[in-house]
Amino acid sequence: xxxxxxxxxxxxxxxxxxxxxxxxxxxxxxxxxxxxxxxxxxxxxxxxxxxxxxxxxxxxxxxxxxxxxxxxxxxxxxxxxxxxxxxxxxxxxxxxxxxxxxxxxxxxxxxxxxxxxxxxxxxxxxxxxxxxxxxxxxxxxxxxxxxxxxxxxxxxxxxxxxxxxxxxxxxxxxxxxxxxxxxxxxxxxxxxxxxxxxxxxxxxxxxxxxxxxxxxxxxxxxxxxxxxxxxxxxxxxxxxxxxxxxxxxxxxxxxxxxxxxxxxxxxxxxxxxxxxxxxxxxxxxxxxxxxxxxxxxxxxxxxxxxxxxxxxxxxxxxxxxxxxxxxxxxxxxxxxxxxxxxxxxxxxxxxxxxxxxxxxxxxxxxxxxxxxxxxxxxxxxxxxxxxxxxxxxxxxxxxxxxxxxxxxxxxxxxxxxxxxxxxxxxxxxxxxxxxxxxxxxxxxxxxxxxxxxxxxxxxxxxxxx
Numbered sequence: 001x002x003x004x005x006x007x008x009x010x011x012x013x014x015x016x017x018x019x020x021x022x023x024x025x026x027x028x029x030x031x032x033x034x035x036x037x038x039x040x041x042x043x044x045x046x047x048x049x050x051x052x053x054x055x056x057x058x059x060x061x062x063x064x065x066x067x068x069x070x071x072x073x074x075x076x077x078x079x080x081x082x083x084x085x086x087x088x089x090x091x092x093x094x095x096x097x098x099x100x101x102x103x104x105x106x107x108x109x110x111x112x113x114x115x116x117x118x119x120x121x122x123x124x125x126x127x128x129x130x131x132x133x134x135x136x137x138x139x140x141x142x143x144x145x146x147x148x149x150x151x152x153x154x155x156x157x158x159x160x161x162x163x164x165x166x167x168x169x170x171x172x173x174x175x176x177x178x179x180x181x182x183x184x185x186x187x188x189x190x191x192x193x194x195x196x197x198x199x200x201x202x203x204x205x206x207x208x209x210x211x212x213x214x215x216x217x218x219x220x221x222x223x224x225x226x227x228x229x230x231x232x233x234x235x236x237x238x239x240x241x242x243x244x245x246x247x248x249x250x251x252x253x254x255x256x257x258x259x260x261x262x263x264x265x266x267x268x269x270x271x272x273x274x275x276x277x278x279x280x281x282x283x284x285x286x287x288x289x290x291x292x293x294x295x296x297x298x299x300x301x302x303x304x305x306x307x308x309x310x311x312x313x314x315x316x317x318x319x320x321x322x323x324x325x326x327x328x329x330x331x332x333x334x335x336x337x338x339x340x341x342x343x344x345x346x347x348x349x350x351x352x353x354x355x356x357x358x359x360x361x362x363x364x365x366x367x368x369x370x371x372x373x374x375x376x377x378x379x380x381x382x383x384x385x386x387x388x389x390x391x392x393x394x395x396x397x398x399x400x401x402x403x404x405x406x407x408x409x410x411x412x413x414x415x416x417x418x419x420x421x422x423x424x425x426x427x428x429x430x431x432x433x434x435x436x437x438x439x440x441x442x443x444x445x446x447x448x449x450x451x452x453x454x455x456x457x458x459x460x461x462x463x464x465x
Contacts, residue, residue: 059170071144094165147166190281361416361445362442376421
């Protein structure tokens with residue numbers, strides 16, 4: 001009897017040990033079973049998700065002293081179907097110097113939603129940030145991520161670099177949410193079109209008018225900065241090549257039915273249907289109004305009544321007016337500077353009105369007063385070429401930098417660098433931070449004459465006249 005009593009505890013321990021080994025093995029072989037996101041519990045037609053890759057940030061976002069310490073991106077969200085439980089998932093990794101104190105800050109539509117100190121060394125970045133639902137009411141979220149901080153002042157550091165690198169993964173950094181109802185309007189589905197788009201033209205829609213419609217729509221989406229491909233079938237994975245992107249189906253409803261597309265109840269040449277439990281756009285008529293349907297600007301209230309005389313108004317192409325920094329998604333918030341600060345302004349000729357080539361960059365900047373032994377310098381670089389350099393005084397300043405057409409490519413980048421130059425230097429000089437702001441009035445001039453303001457002379461060697 002005593003032998004049996006001894007066996008029972010030993011048997012229980014062996015059973016628990018075996019169970020622990022089984023659970024541990026499953027956790028190693030199938031970690032996703034233990035790390036499922038909350039989105040996995042949401043039906044496919046109610047789940048909202050948009051990653052950096054979906055909105056065109058194919059390389060992710062990097063924050064460092066060598067590039068920029070602040071960057072913004074805009075995520076379109078549905079309007080007609082409300083998005084609840086909004087969460088911003090930050091995924092990536094960080095590298096911070098041992099003698100550095102750095103913070104990662106996140107603002108959405110100008111409202112601070114997250115701040116955290118970065119640990120020294122190399123670490124994975126894994127943060128889930130709850131967002132107020134009211135931020136999504138206008139149909140988009142402008143997210144700004146920035147790093148702030150300084151090196152340890154107990155040591156002699158002549159430079160004021162942060163000593164930190166933050167990398168956001170393009171596929172795993174995303175905005176998630178739950179829809180109160182499946183996407184049902186063309187406006188919401190069009191707003192959610194990813195950076196990569198596949199136009200699907202099945203064999204039953206191979207007439208000339210369908211080819212012309214596909215070409216017209218493809219050209220328009222390309223001008224919007226998207227990567228467009230064409231296919232006769234919906235690619236494997238459902239969403240574009242390699243399972244990425246958004247399929248847009250073209251053809252009569254009965255032809256699109258062969259692609260398992262179920263038409264909705266709405267009318268029009270572009271309709272929202274369902275395929276594989278997801279809302280999918282279908283162009284069911286080769287009409288001339290297809291391209292305007294894909295414009296996602298705010299709706300305009302018109303006076304359609306019996307007393308009015310509705311008529312078709314032909315849209316005119318935008319003239320060669322200035323392209324502001326707001327339209328390019330540049331961060332124009334107040335920044336702090338000790339020695340230097342750079343702003344990066346990327347633009348693509350395909351995204352500009354009419355594909356026009358900018359002739360100059362109009363700089364508008366608000367600069368604080370500084371000490372008598374210091375001065376402000378500004379440099380403007382186009383891609384890899386320095387195009388202008390000038391000194392600036394305190395206050396609201398403006399200048400014009402020429403942008404040579406020969407130095408421009410299809411995708412370009414203007415870099416504005418503000419430098420605080422001092423006669424004194426070394427470790428005994430107290431470092432002071434100043435608030436500066438690149439104003440929204442800064443713009444790219446498309447042809448014609450540049451705005452009337454003081455031009456930036458080209459940089460000259462020291463001591464020359």
